[in-house]
Amino acid sequence: MNTIGEPAEAASFRRALLAHYDGGRRALPWRAGRTPYRVMVSEFMLQQTRAETVVPYYERWLRRFPDWESLAGATEDEVLREWKGLGYYARARNLHHTARTVRDRFGGHLPPDPAALRALPGVGDYTAGAVASIAFGIAVPAVDGNTRRVLARLLDIAAPSPAQLRREAARLLDPARPGDFNEAMMELGATLCTPRAPRCGECPVARWCRARAAGTVEERPAPRTRRPVPRVEYATAVLVDAAGRTLLVRRPPQGLLANMWEFPAVRLGAGGAGGAAARPAGEAIVAAARGVASEHASAHAPGDPLPPVRHAFTHLRATYYPIILPGGPKTLPGGPKTLPGGPQTPSGGPQTPSGTGSPPAAWVHHTRLGEWALPVAQQKIGTLLQEWIARRPGSVGAGPDRRQAVARV
DNA sequence: AAGTCGGGGAA
DNA sequence: TTCCCAGACTT
Numbered sequence: 461m462n463t464i465g466e467p468a469e470a471a472s473f474r475r476a477l478l479a480h481y482d483g484g485r486r487a488l489p490w491r492a493g494r495t496p497y498r499v500m501v502s503e504f505m506l507q508q509t510r511a512e513t514v515v516p517y518y519e520r521w522l523r524r525f526p527d528w529e530s531l532a533g534a535t536e537d538e539v540l541r542e543w544k545g546l547g548y549y550a551r552a553r554n555l556h557h558t559a560r561t562v563r564d565r566f567g568g569h570l571p572p573d574p575a576a577l578r579a580l581p582g583v584g585d586y587t588a589g590a591v592a593s594i595a596f597g598i599a600v601p602a603v604d605g606n607t608r609r610v611l612a613r614l615l616d617i618a619a620p621s622p623a624q625l626r627r628e629a630a631r632l633l634d635p636a637r638p639g640d641f642n643e644a645m646m647e648l649g650a651t652l653c654t655p656r657a658p659r660c661g662e663c664p665v666a667r668w669c670r671a672r673a674a675g676t677v678e679e680r681p682a683p684r685t686r687r688p689v690p691r692v693e694y695a696t697a698v699l700v701d702a703a704g705r706t707l708l709v710r711r712p713p714q715g716l717l718a719n720m721w722e723f724p725a726v727r728l729g730a731g732g733a734g735g736a737a738a739r740p741a742g743e744a745i746v747a748a749a750r751g752v753a754s755e756h757a758s759a760h761a762p763g764d765p766l767p768p769v770r771h772a773f774t775h776l777r778a779t780y781y782p783i784i785l786p787g788g789p790k791t792l793p794g795g796p797k798t799l800p801g802g803p804q805t806p807s808g809g810p811q812t813p814s815g816t817g818s819p820p821a822a823w824v825h826h827t828r829l830g831e832w833a834l835p836v837a838q839q840k841i842g843t844l845l846q847e848w849i850a851r852r853p854g855s856v857g858a859g860p861d862r863r864q865a866v867a868r869v
Numbered sequence: 870a871a872g873t874c875g876g877g878g879a880a
Numbered sequence: 881t882t883c884c885c886a887g888a889c890t891t
Contacts, residue, residue, distance in 0.1 A: 506886040513877060513885085547875025550888080584888045604886045646886050655884065656880070683883075687872090716874070773875060836876065 461673040464614060464632070473668050474634040474641065480664035481644035486511070486651075489518055496570040497528050499595035503587045504555045508548060511650065517546050528568060531559035540719060540833040549718065554582025572596035585626070594639035601629035602642040606649025612681035613653060616670035619682055689772075693740060693779045694725040695748035698766065698845050699757050701788035704856040705823040706845060707756055708832060716773070721822075722838045725780065726752040740781065749783035756821055759787035766844045771837035782841045784848055786855070789823060 462469050485491070488511055490502035501521060505514045524542050525531040531539070536556060543552035558580050562570055571577065572595070578588040589602030603611070603625045611628050612620050620628075634641040652659045658677055660666050671677045699707040708721045726748050728740050746763040753759050764784040771778050824832060826849060829842040849856055 503886070508874090508885060508887050509876080510878065510885050545876075547877085548887085550874065554888085582888065586887060590886070602886080605884070606886060643886085650886075686883090718874095771876085775873065 461670070462667050464668040469668065470632055473632060473665055476664045477644050477648065478634065478637060478640060481640060481647060485643070485647060489515060494595065496572075496591070496595040498522065499591055500558070500570060501525075501555065503590050503594075504551050504582065505546065507551060507582075507587065509546065514546075517543075525559075528559050528562045528570075531556060532563040536719065537833060541831070544720075544833050545836055545839075549720065551582055553718075554580075557581055558583075570595070572598060574598060574600050585622070590642060593642050597639060599633060599635045599638040601626055601633050601638075602646075603629050604646055604649075606646040606653075607642070608649075609655065609681060610645055610649045610653045613658075613671040613677055614665070614669050616674050616676060616680060618680060689775060689777050691777045691779070693728040693781065695728055695740075695745045695752065696723045696725040696780045696782040696841060697749040697753035697759075698723055698782045698784050698841060699753055699759065699787050700784060700826070700845070700849070700856055701786075701823065702856060703825070704827075704849065705825050706829075706842075707753075708822050708824050708829075708834075709756065710820045717835050719833075720835050720838075721832045722834065723782065723841055724752045724756055728781075745781045746783050749781075749785060753785050753787065756790070757785075757787050758790050759785040761786040764848070766841070766848060769837055769840045769844070771840075778837065780837060780841060782844060784845070 462472070464470060464473055490498055502514070502518055505518055505521070521542055525534060534556065536553065539552050539556045540549060543549060546552075561580065562568060570591070572592060574588045574592040577583050577591055578585065583591075586602050586604050589600045590604075592598040592600050593602055603622070607629060608620065608625055611625055612618070615628060617624070629642075629645070632641075648663070648665070652663050656678070660669070660672050660677060663669070663672075666672055669677070671680045697707075707724060709724050711717050711720050711722060713719050728745065728748060742765060746765065749763060750759055766782040766784060769780040769782065771780070826842070826846055829839070829845075834842060
């Protein structure tokens, strides 16, 4: 095994890594026609998200928002709708905010200085280093999860500290090609030096790998400990009026899925002290759904349960029990615009939604749910609603004129 | 140092 | 199921 500590060995390591990268790098869309804007968009999307997952979102985003100017001119609702399904929605808000900063304070150009980048919301050490090196050719390291694993194995360190990783990455970095070097390290981690079943036989830098020599590759880096994930359950009211419209409410501007839309829901009995929470009784779910529905609308049928929708978040596992509730707005068409009880979300959190100008609740035709910023679990409930309507021809009207299909209350 | 913040691919 | 992904931010 060669010792990577020697400067001459470091140079040899760079050559081997970059030659392998040049010979077979993946054809990812953000690697063509690079601009600072496109690099920034890709790096935001790639935070904690696999490259293959990002590809279709990135391509659609660039068609919708091709430059800083178009993004800065968009509303937050438009931005959230484009980001819908990608998760970690604070990234979308931070990118939007950065676009307006670039337009209003930077004269339309992203600063190349890593420290200036680092000061932008949503830009940490990794993203600042990645954008500075890839978009501007500045010789700074960028240590993501892939590079962390590659370095932990190269150096055979079980639990490397962020400072140590940054130091080692800076030492190995190719000052002539910093962006390519950083990408090559990540690419190695994503393709060969994988968390499980790494393909060391194909690795271009295996002869510098201390973990390979020590036989500890699969134990580097050490897995981090994880807490058990609590389970939560919700009764979800899927209201349907005679015109085929359903009610959506907007979530509070802070916390989980901030400012996204959802079907009105209420948490079911806090499952107690762990253990296998018993499946809630059907009647209790329907009663809870009717209760939350009554805050927004009048339901005039008993309620028809749909199959439960399960969804795993990072730190909790949710089960939604959707209940179809034929009903309608409390106010008649042409009547008062504000519902009794005021425009409150179910949780009744601190109101006035920030900035979007959208009302906190809206009746939406079931065929147009795709146009709303619904998180994945809520999209699934929307599909269940559409299937229910298809099964029950005549249960709702033929549908209103399109111009009235979305009625905000 | 630990918790919050989504969703999906792969074994 | 479990792990973790081209992380950042708050407490």
